[in-house]
Amino acid sequence: MCGSTPGEPGGGEPAFRATLEEGWGARVTEAMGIGDIGVSLWGECEEQDGMHLGARDFVHAELLDAESGSARPLGDGGSGELVLTHLRHRAAPLLRFRTRDHVEVRTAPCPCGRTSPRIRCVGRTDDMLIVRGVNVFPTAVREVVAAFAPRVSGRIVVAPEQPGVMQDPPLPVRVELADGALPDAELAEAIRARLREVLVVTTRVELARWGSLERSEYKSTLLDRKGR
């Protein structure tokens, strides 16, 4: 059995994917499209190592720096905002449509034999924060925290204290505990240290009781500016 997780970066996060695969007894692959350009443009092969561009020759993909708007090379290890252009659309073609998705690119040969570039969506450029010069995506924070399961539920909220993109450390992160778990200073410190190690960001980790962070049936809200 195969499952596909379009529409949200979670499907590409190893811990979240493992939970889905275990729960459903299925192999989970990720797919991605965007309504304005095409509903299914990228899809993972059996190697599960990023989504191949299946719409090559129909759509042209580019990368750019979301802050400056300047072009970035779409080469192996490259990253930036994904920009797409229709190549064959006859009605209302879009030119250099900014998807607001921040992606990482792999172009090294894939064992499946497909030669198109592969991408993994890291997060939304709208959600990106910059803490002391380091780009921080709430989805990347969620991925790091998810590795602390089963002690945590996997839900997090990043709650920036300053308006806009630039933030001073420490960045407040609310982490929801697993059902029945009680706040534990040692766990909070371990999460803080791991976030610092993996994402090079200083955070203030607040543990929240199970069920206290908002649920969503569609796209999860990982950024909370209400508390400011």
Ligand SMILES: [Zn+2]
């Ligand atoms: Zn492949």
